[in-house]
Amino acid sequence: MRIICGLLSSALLFGTALAAEPHAVSFTMQASxxxxxxxxRNDTFASTVDAPGWANSRFDVECSAGTAGLWGIGFTRRDETCKVTGKTMLVNPTNHAQQILRINYSGGFVTKPDGYTDARTILANYQKVGTAAAENASFGGSVMMKPENPAASAKALQERLIGYLQEQGGAQGGVSISTEMDTIRFDRFMVPNVGGRGTVDCAWTGDMLYAYANEAWQMDFTVKCGEQTYKLEGNMPWLDVEGQDHQAEYVLNLMTGGGGGAAGGDPFAAADPFAQIDGISGTIKMELSDLVEVRISETETDEVPVSVTAKGTLTGTNVPPDLTYSFAQILAIFARTMFGA
Incomplete structure (x- = not known):
């Protein structure tokens, strides 16, 4: 019992005591x-989220085929059912080999024909550990995956992006820029805390927009972690690795402050790999294999990977580890949306 209580009183304070220190959260994902x-047949997405000396989570998501767009592929799918299982282990900061089960995940989510996805059906069952009580909880809020009729806030984000691309390309009067996009609207999407003393839930409200004009996710969020609220704005472009067939990477640049300028930076500009930002930054590298040919329009086909392996590290700076960890958990829960076809 002394070991368990010691773990709870040291490792689990990580969420608050080190909030001002840069911290790393690793992410891995294997898709089939x-x-x-x-x-x-169903698709499977196995992900891990790891904060050394604090917590380690595993998510296994299994989804039916669903539908996406006219030809059945795209980032946002509807009519899909996804089963979620997994667990979170608490880690002893002085002995990383010592881990204790704190949360079992179960349930899942259904994306309805109109794109509505209720997150409250993803369950988090907290196990009693030392003086930490058992509890039956769940994720919270909802997500709207609706590319055909995006929310007004997503449309506003798109208009800002198109204006930025036109300005950068000097195309105000001449060059046509694609307005095709996929959107995800988060409405108080709450990620339960890892179950330690001092850790807090984080609720995400805002938009993720994948614009085909620049092949990047644009993001605009308000996140409430405990009693603190953070404004996050930025992007995550999909980049092909030069000289490497079937390899790509996401480069995340999600800044606090918002609104551009010194506080928020340029929300649409490519990330500076040498800059340290306040917020979440990082690179997730992907290997794409077992390609199949899929029709994407009446006249075009494309090669799409059956298997995707992703691995990277997210660094949080001047934001609480709970926030960084919860963003990585969002990538795991919606791995099909972020990494699938």
Whole structure:
């Protein structure tokens, strides 16, 4: 019992005591998208989220084929059912080999034909550990995956992006820029805390917009972690690795402050790999394999990977570790949206 209580009183204070220190959260994901070959088969996404000396989470998400866009591929799918299982282990900061089960995840989510996804059906069952009580909880809020009729806030974000691209390209009067996009609207999407003393839930409200004009996710969030609220703004472009076939990477640049200028920076500009920002930054590298040909329009086909392996590290600076960790958990829960086809 002394070991357990010691773990609870030291490792679990990480969420608040080190909030001002840069901290790293690693993310890995393995996708197997068998529905690309056979719509009757399910797709699986196995992810881990790890904060050394604090917590380690595993999520296994299994989804039906669902539908996405006219030809059945795209970042946002509807009519899909996803089962979620997993666990969070608390880690002893002085002995990382010592881990204690704190949370079991179960349930899942259904994305309805209109894009509405209720997060409250993803369950988090807290196990009793030392003086920390058992509790039955769940994720909270909802997500709207609706590319055909995005929310007004997503449309406003798109208009800002198109204006930025036109300004950068000097195309105010001449060059046509694609307005095609996929959108995800988060409405108080609450990620339960890892279950330690001092850790807090984080609720995300805002938009993620994947613009085909620049092949990047644009993001605009207000996040409430405990009693503190953070404004986050930025992007995460999909970049092909030069000279490497079937390799790509996401470069995340999600800054606090918002509104551009010294506080928020340029929300649409590419991330500076040498700059340290306040917020969350990092690179997730992807290996794409087992390609299949999929029709993407009446006249075009594209090669889409059945298997995707992703690995990277997210660094949080002047934001609480709870916030950084919860963003990585969002990537895990919605791995199909972020990494799938």
């Amino acid at each position: 998208q068998q529905s690309l070959r056979d719509k009757a």
